[in-house]
Amino acid sequence: MPWLARHPEGERVADVLRLGKRPLMWSCRPAAGPAWNARHRRVVRFWIDGDGVDEEMLDSLRRREPAVSEPSLEEWRAQLRDERVIADRHLRTVLDSYHEPAWRREHKGYGRYPEDHLWFAAQGLREIDDALGD
DSSP states (O other): OOTTOOOHHHHHHHHHHTGGGSSOOOOOOOTTSOSOOSSOSSBOOOEETTTEEOHHHHHHHHTTOOOOBOOOHHHHHHHHHHHHHHHHHHHHHHHHHTTOHHHHHHTOBTTBOHHHHHHHHHHHHHHHHHHHTO
C-alpha cells in the first residue's frame, strides 16, 4: 500500500465512520509493515489486522502510558527508501491510467475523484522524498 494511496475498503470504512468530518489524520498502512510513515516516526497502532481493536494499546492510553512505536533513524530511512520505490511505481501507474475511462470509473466514490488519486500519489512520493531529504 503506497503512502497516502486510497484503498477502496479503507475509503468505505472511513465513509461509514465519517472520518473526513473528524479532526484527525488517518491512513492505511500495510498489515505486514510498521505503522510509522513519512510524516510520523512516533506512532501508536489502534487496530490489528485480523484481531481488531488493540485492547492493550487502549489500556495503556487509559493509564496515560501509550506504547509508542519508534524506529531508529536508520530503520526509518530504510523503510522510507523501500516505500519510495512503491510510491514511485504507484504514481506511474496512476499517470498511465489516468485518462482511461474504466480506471476513472473505478476510482470514483465516497467523495473521491480520479484527480484525488493523482494528487495523493504525487503528494505521497513528495512527502517520502522530503522526509529522506534526498
